[in-house]
Amino acid sequence: MTPEQLSDAFVEALRALVERRELTLPDGVPGSVTIERPRQEGHGDYASNVALQLAKKAGTNPRAFAELIAEELGQADGIAAIEVAGPGFLNVTVEASSQGRVAADIVAAGPAYGTSNALAGERINVEFISANPTGPLHLGHTRWAAVGDALARVLEAAGAVVSREFYINDRGTQMDLFGDSILARALGEEPPAYGYQGEYVHELAAQVVAENPGILELPDDERRLAFREEGYRIQLANQQAELAEFHTVFDTWFSERDLHGVVPTSSTSGAGSSTGDRDGFETVASATSSTIGAGSSTGDRDGFETVASATSSTIGAGFSTSDRDGFETVASATSSTSGASSSTSDRDSSTSDLSPNVAETLEKLRGEGHLYDADRALWMRTTDFGDDKDRVLIRSNGELTYFASDTAYYLDKRVRGFDRCIYLLGADHHGYVGRLRAMAACAGDDPDTNIEVLIGQLVKILENGQELKLSKRAGNIVSLRELIDLIGVDALRYTLARYPADSPLTLDAAEMTRQASDNPVFYVQYAHARVSSILRNAGDLGFDTVASATSSTSELTHPREGELLRALAEFPRVVQGAAVLREPHRVARYLEDTAAAYHRFYDSCRVLPQGDEEPNDLHRARLMLVDATRVVLANGLALLGVSAPERM
Numbered sequence: 249m250t251p252e253q254l255s256d257a258f259v260e261a262l263r264a265l266v267e268r269r270e271l272t273l274p275d276g277v278p279g280s281v282t283i284e285r286p287r288q289e290g291h292g293d294y295a296s297n298v299a300l301q302l303a304k305k306a307g308t309n310p311r312a313f314a315e316l317i318a319e320e321l322g323q324a325d326g327i328a329a330i331e332v333a334g335p336g337f338l339n340v341t342v343e344a345s346s347q348g349r350v351a352a353d354i355v356a357a358g359p360a361y362g363t364s365n366a367l368a369g370e371r372i373n374v375e376f377i378s379a380n381p382t383g384p385l386h387l388g389h390t391r392w393a394a395v396g397d398a399l400a401r402v403l404e405a406a407g408a409v410v411s412r413e414f415y416i417n418d419r420g421t422q423m424d425l426f427g428d429s430i431l432a433r434a435l436g437e438e439p440p441a442y443g444y445q446g447e448y449v450h451e452l453a454a455q456v457v458a459e460n461p462g463i464l465e466l467p468d469d470e471r472r473l474a475f476r477e478e479g480y481r482i483q484l485a486n487q488q489a490e491l492a493e494f495h496t497v498f499d500t501w502f503s504e505r506d507l508h509g510v511v512p513t514s515s516t517s518g519a520g521s522s523t524g525d526r527d528g529f530e531t532v533a534s535a536t537s538s539t540i541g542a543g544s545s546t547g548d549r550d551g552f553e554t555v556a557s558a559t560s561s562t563i564g565a566g567f568s569t570s571d572r573d574g575f576e577t578v579a580s581a582t583s584s585t586s587g588a589s590s591s592t593s594d595r596d597s598s599t600s601d602l603s604p605n606v607a608e609t610l611e612k613l614r615g616e617g618h619l620y621d622a623d624r625a626l627w628m629r630t631t632d633f634g635d636d637k638d639r640v641l642i643r644s645n646g647e648l649t650y651f652a653s654d655t656a657y658y659l660d661k662r663v664r665g666f667d668r669c670i671y672l673l674g675a676d677h678h679g680y681v682g683r684l685r686a687m688a689a690c691a692g693d694d695p696d697t698n699i700e701v702l703i704g705q706l707v708k709i710l711e712n713g714q715e716l717k718l719s720k721r722a723g724n725i726v727s728l729r730e731l732i733d734l735i736g737v738d739a740l741r742y743t744l745a746r747y748p749a750d751s752p753l754t755l756d757a758a759e760m761t762r763q764a765s766d767n768p769v770f771y772v773q774y775a776h777a778r779v780s781s782i783l784r785n786a787g788d789l790g791f792d793t794v795a796s797a798t799s800s801t802s803e804l805t806h807p808r809e810g811e812l813l814r815a816l817a818e819f820p821r822v823v824q825g826a827a828v829l830r831e832p833h834r835v836a837r838y839l840e841d842t843a844a845a846y847h848r849f850y851d852s853c854r855v856l857p858q859g860d861e862e863p864n865d866l867h868r869a870r871l872m873l874v875d876a877t878r879v880v881l882a883n884g885l886a887l888l889g890v891s892a893p894e895r896m
Contacts, residue, residue, distance in 0.1 A: 253326075257324045259279065271316060285814060298317070299313040299338060326343050326346030344803075347810060348802060359883060363823070364405070366828060372667065373664075374413065374672070376397070381418050381480050391753075395672070395832065398888050399672075402835065418505050426479060427473070433450050455482055459478070493737065632689075636682065711756075716757075738891055739767075739769050740760065745833060772885065774896055776881040791863065804873060806852065808849040809870070816880050826887075846881075856871070
C-alpha cells in the first residue's frame with residue numbers, strides 16, 4: 249500500500265462517516281489526506297493528523313474524531329492496525345502482504361514508476377541558460393545546466409509538457425569585439441583593447457581560416473563580418489556539444505537576432521540557426537546575423553551593474569555585456585571597434601524602425617494604455633502592477649532597452665502556446681523579479697500563474713584548497729569543459745543538483761570525485777551497482793526475476809524490509825513535490841536516504857541462498873524488493889541526468 253492509496257482509504261472512510269451522518273464536514277470531504285512516515289519506530293508505518301485538522305469544523309474534539317476514523321478505517325483491506333495517539337494522531341500499520349505488493353507494482357511499472365499526472369495539461373517553457381556565443385560556457389552556466397535540466401525532467405515526470413530553451417545573446421557590441429579578436433589572432437596580432445583573450449580565441453582563428461580558404465583575402469569590411477559570423481557558428485556549436493556531453497539538450501536555441509529581425513549579409517553567417525527540437529517544438533531561432541545596427545543592447549537590464557570593464561569615453565548608451573544569467577562575461581568594450589552601439593541622434597520614441605516582432609508587441613501594449621511617452625522616451629506603467637518604478641522601453645536616443653526585448657520575448661513564448669514561463673536567472677537579478685511580473689501583468693497575464701522567476705546563487709569550486717578562478721584556455725573564467733575534465737559529468741551534475749538553487753555553494757573537487765560512502769553521488773551510484781550485482785548473481789543461479797516479481801509478498805516482514813518498502817513507496821510523492829515546488833534537489837536527498845535504507849536492508853537480510861540451500865519464497869520476495877530498489881534508484885538518477893552504473 250502506497251501513501252497515495254492510504255490517502256484514498258482515509259478519504260473513503262471520511263465519506264462513509266459523512267454519508268451515515270456520524271460526522272459533519274461543512275466544507276465537504278477533502279480530496280486527499282496528508283500521509284506521513286512516523287519519525288519514531290513503533291508508531292506504525294504511516295501517520296496522519298487529519299483529525300487535528302478537521303475536528304473543529306466538524307464540531308467535535310480531535311481525539312473523538314480520530315477514533316471514528318480509526319474504527320471505520322480498521323475495516324479496510326490492507327490495514328493491519330490503526331492507533332489513536334496523543335490528542336488525535338492516527339498511526340497506521342499496513343499488512344505485510346499489502347505493503348509488499350508495492351515492490352511488485354514498482355517492478356511492473358519500470359521506468360514509468362514515479363511519474364504522475366499532477367501537472368498534466370500544462371505547457372511549460374523553462375529558460376535556464378542565457379549566454380553570449382563569444383566564449384566557453386563557465387561555472388555559472390554549469391550550475392544552471394544541471395539544475396535547470398533536472399527541473400525540466402521532474403516537471404515532465406509530473407505530467408507537464410516541457411520545452412527547454414537557451415537564449416542566445418548574439419546581438420550587440422560584444423559580437424563585433426568577438427569577431428575582431430578572432431581576426432586579430434588570425435593576422436598574428438593582439439586583440440583590440442578590451443577584446444577577448446584566452447587560448448580559445450587562437451583556436452577559433454585557426455579553425456576559421458582552415459575551414460574558409462581565402463577568408464583573409466576578403467575586403468576589410470567583409471572579412472571582419474565573415475570572421476565574426478564564422479567564429480559565432482563554431483563557438484555556438486562548441487557550446488551545444490559540451491552541453492550535450494553534460495546531458496543537457498535544449499529543445500530551442502532562441503536567437504536574440506531573430507527577436508529583432510536582423511538579417512544576414514555574409515555568406516558564412518547563420519551560426520545561430522540551431523535547435524534541439526527534442527519533442528517536436530517549433531524552432532523559433534532563425535538566428536540570422538548582420539552588421540550590428542545602431543542601438544543594440546546585449547544585457548542592459550535597466551539598472552543592473554555592468555560587469556564588463558570599459559572606458560567611459562567609448563561606451564555607447566545602454567551598452568552592457570552581462571548575460572541573462574547574471575554571471576560575469578569575458579568581454580569588455582571600446583568604441584574603437586564597436587561604435588554601432590553609440591548613437592547621438594535626437595530621435596523620439598517611435599517604434600516605426602523596430603523589428604516587426606518588437607514593434608507589434610509595443611504597439612499592442614500602447615493601445616491597451618500600458619505605455620506612455622515622457623522625456624522623448626517610451627515607458628511601461630509597471631508601477632500599476634507593483635513594480636517600484638516605471639520602466640523605459642525605448643530611450644530618448646531611440647535605443648531599445650533590454651527590458652523591451654524581454655517583453656517581446658515573453659509574449660513570443662506565450663504566442664507559442666506556453667501556459668507558464670519559468671526563468672532561471674543569476675544572483676544579481678533579484679530586482680528583476682518584480683519588473684518581469686509587472687510586465688506580464690501589463691500584457692494581461694496573471695503573474696502568479698504565467699511567469700516564474702527563480703534566482704540562483706554563485707558557486708565556487710576548490711582544488712587543493714584554492715578557488716578555481718582562472719583558465720589558461722578560456723581567459724578569466726573556469727569553463728564547463730575544464731570542469732567536466734576535472735570532476736566528471738555525473739559527479740558534477742549530481743553535486744550541483746543536490747542543493748537548493750538559491751543557496752551559495754563552495755564545493756571541493758577532490759571531495760566530489762572521492763570514491764567513499766560520504767560522497768553522496770558515489771554512495772547512491774554504488775547502491776545501484778550493488779543491486780545490479782545481486783540481480784546478475786540471481787540470474788547465474790537460475791532465478792527468474794519476472795517470476796520473483798509475482799511471488800508471495802507476505803514474506804517481507806522484517807523491519808528492514810518494511811523500512812525499504814516504505815522508502816520506495818515515497819518516490820512518486822517526492823518527484824511530484826520536486827516538480828510542484830521547483831526543487832529538484834529533493835530527488836537527490838531522497839535517493840541518499842533510500843540508498844541508506846537499502847544498505848541497512850542488505851546488511852540485515854540475506855537475499856540469495858547459500859551453498860546447497862534451495863531457493864524459497866523469502867528469497868524470491870527479497871529479490872523482488874532488490875529489483876524494485878534498482879528501478880527507483882535508476883529512475884531517480886535519470887531525473888538528475890546522472891548515470892546508474894551496473895558495476896563500480
